[in-house]
Structure formats: structure tokens, C-alpha cells
Amino acid sequence: MTYAPPVDVAAHGPYGPERVEYSAAAGRPVYPFQGRLGTPAHPAAAGRYHLYVAWVCPYAQRVAIVRELLGLQDVVGLSYVDDERDALGWAFRERRGDDPVNGFRYLSEAYEATEPGYPGHLSVPVLWDTRSRRIVSNHYPDITLDLATQFTPWADPSVQLYPAHLRARIDVLNDEIFTDVNDGVQKARAADPETASAARARLSAAFSRYDEVLARSPYLLGDSLTEADVRLWVTLVRYDSVSNAHGEISPDSLAAYPSLASYTARLLALPAFAATTDPSLMPLAG
Template sequence: MTYAPPADVATHGPYGPDRVKASIAARRPVYPFQGRVGTPLFPAAPGRYHLYVSWTCPYAQRAAIVRELAGLRDVVSLSYVDDERDALGWAFRARRGADPVNGFRYLSEAYEATEPGYPGHISVPVLWDTRSRRIVSNNYPDITLDLATRFTPWADSSVELYPERLRGRIDALNDEIFTDVNDAVGKAGSPDPKTAAPARARLFAAFARYDAVLAAHPYLLGDALTESDVRLWVSLVRYDSVYNADARISADSLAAYPSLAAYTSRLLELPAFASTTDPSLTPLAR
């Protein structure tokens, strides 16, 4: 097994915003690899693609959940980077296992193999093509949609996370969830009041709105689980034990929104959610 040495912030420094700033300065996307499965360059095929994810990243967990829900465990392989990182970025260590596909010690090696000299953000999730030996995508919104829709010959036909009849509503709701929850929950803990105050207002308004919706329906868009539920849930399950615990966003726990809290706990009972969630995130605070 090939492993990276332990994370060493004292020597290398913390993983900071410099790589994100480098992308912005170069006027390129922060998540620049935006290939899509099902195109001539990346045709859908079982066993061809591999997901690199992290237990700690909600955006990566979304991909892991969708892979499980769609029944793609034997179609798209998956491995985890280590939870800790320094300025060298995500790494493979004994705690979470080696890279089973390439034997990389650092995820940056996948980026370097795709674009020599890559200076930008090293993020998860990453969808890797084992055939061409390059990154298909690190654009996390596309990865889950491709997992949900581009492997249908091998997927669980009973699960439709992104059905055509609902795609307009799902897209709009996903944009709303990103702005008002996924992004806002991080900004709500900012030490800068000018950043934190509007983010908290958006977040708590969204919690109240979705709490009312879920009092009437089991899922955000009615009786069926969709990709929007996955996007919301990864922030909800971290609210008490990560976001609010670290930054004291509110004196209230998620239990202040009873339908939202019940929904979070109910989805956690589903194998696709439970098997991809670090136990340290649960139970929800009461």
C-alpha cells in the first residue's frame, strides 16, 4: 500500500484559499473539469469510472449517496481520501485506505495527470476515467446528476432521482437550496457580521420554509425522493454536530424545526444515507 505521510500543517501550512484565488485570477472556473458521462469522450460503461470522495465533505457525500441510491456500487467504484489535509491537499492514508485505482498518495496527482502544472483548487468529489486516466469532472453539481441519469442500463430502475417531468422544479429547487442552505450555513458562522447576518436570515427562512413543506409531504417535491432531498440533507445532518457546534449559529438545534429534524433522522435510516455518513455526525442534538 502507498500512503502519504501524516498531514503536517506546521511544515506545509494549512490548505487555504490560494488555489481558489489562482483559478479566479486566471478567469477559469474553480471546478474546471466539467466533462459529462454519456458523451463521446466519456461514454457510460460499467467499471470504467471511479469516484474519489471524502467523509467530511458534504458535496462529496452527495455523490456517494446518489451512487448508492442508484444501485451503482458495482458499476462505479469509490474510495475515500483521508479526513485531514495540509497545504498539499487531500491525501490517501491508512485511516481511510489507499487509492485502489492509481496508487496515488495525493489527490493532486489526479489533477496533475489531467492537466500538468494544474494550479487550482483540489476538490472532492472527483470522477475519474480509468480508461483515459484523467479526471472527467470535479464539478460537483454535474457529478450527481450524471450518476442519477447516465447509467440507466445498470442502475436500479425503481429509483428516479432526476425524473424528466420534474427536472425544471428540481433545478430551481437545487439553486435555492445551494444559496439558502448549502452555502448560507457556512457563511452563517463567519466572524464578519456583514457576511453572517444575511446568511443566517436566508438559512433560518429556508429552514422554516422546508419545515412547512415537510409537514405536508415526506419529501421536498411530494411522495418521492429526488436529487434535491440529497442536496438539502447533507447540510442538515451536519447542522447540529458541525456548523452550529463550531460557530454557534443559533441557540436552537435542528429540533426547533420538528418536521425538518424528523426528515433528517428518517433519511438517515435509509442504507444509502447511513452507509455514507460518518457516525460522528449523529445523533442529532436534542
């Protein structure tokens, strides 16, 4: 097994913002590899693709949850990078295991293989094509949708995370969840007081809105779990223990929103959510 040496911030420095290019229009970092599954270049095929993810990253956890929900464990591979990183980026260490596909020590090797000299953000999740030996996508909003729609011959037919009749509503909800909740918890702790105040107001309003919805139905769009629930949940499960651990966002815990708190705990009890959540990293409060 091939492992990277221990993380060494003293020698290499911290992983910093100089690698992260932001899109002003999208309000998020630029993720340049945006290939789609189900296309001529990347047809859906069992055993062809591999996911690189991190336990500590909510955007990566979404991919792991969807893979489990759909029952694609034997169809799409998955491995974890180490929880910590220095300026060299995500690495494979003994704590989370090696890279079983390429034997990489650093995830940057996957980026370098795809674009020699790549200068950008070394993010997870990464969808890797074992045949072309290149990254298909590091654009996390697309990866879960492609898993949900392009692997139906192998997926559990009872799980419909992105059904055609709900896609327009899911798309609107996903954009709202990203702005108000996923990215909202980051901006709510911004150094700029105006930015933080506005984000906190949006987050509080979103929590109240979803709490009302979930008081009437088990999921955001009714009786069926959808991809939108996964996107919301990964932030909720970290809210008390990570995002708002020291009351930096609000004096209220998630318990102030009883339906939202109940929903978070209920989904955590499902095998796909429990299996992809490290309790030592993000225990639910109370």
C-alpha cells in the first residue's frame, strides 16, 4: 500500500485560497472538470468509474449517500482521502486507506493526470474514469444527478431521487438550499459583518421554512426522499457540532426547529446516511 507522509503544515503551509478561483456569477469556486455520465465520452458502465471523497466534506458526502441509496456499491467504486490536508492538498493515508485504483499518494496526481500543470482547486468529490484514466468531473452538483439518472440498469428501482415529474421543483429547491443553507453556513461566519448578518437572516428564514414543510410531510417534496433532501441533510447533520458548534451563527441549536431536528435524526437512522457519516466527526447534538 502506498501512503502519503503525515500532514505537515509547518513544512508546506496550509491549504490556502490562492488555489481557489471563485465564480462571481455562481457564487462558488470554479470546478473546471464538468464531464457528464451517459454521454458518448462517458457512457454509464458498471465498474468503469470511481469516486474519491472525504468524510469531512459535506459535498463529497452527498455523493457517498446517493451511491448507497441507489445500491451502486458494486457498480461505482469509492475511496476516502485523509481528513486533514496541508498545501499539498488531499492525500491518502493509513487512517482512511490507500487509493485502490491508481495507487496515488495525493489527489493532486489525479488532477495532474487530467491536466498537466493544473493550478486550480484540488477538491472532492472527484469522479474518475478508470478507462481513460482522467477525471470526468469535480463539479459536485452534477455528479449526484448523474448517479441518480444514468445507472438505472443497476440501481434499486424503488429509489427515485431525481424523478422526471419533480425535476423542475428539485432544481429550484437545490439552488435555494445551496444559497441559503449549504453556502449560507459558511457566509454566516464571514469576517465581513454585513455579509454574515445577511447570511444568518437567510439561514434562519430557510430553517423556519423547511421546518414548516417538514411538519406536514416526511420529506421536502412530499412522501418520497429526493436528491434535494440529501443536499439539505449534509448541512443539517453538521450544524450543531461543526457549523454552529460555538454559537458563531446563532444561540439556537437545531432543536429550535423541532420538525427539522426530527427529520435530521430520522434520516441519520437510515443505513445509507448512517454508513456515510462518521460519528466522531459530526455527532448530532442532544
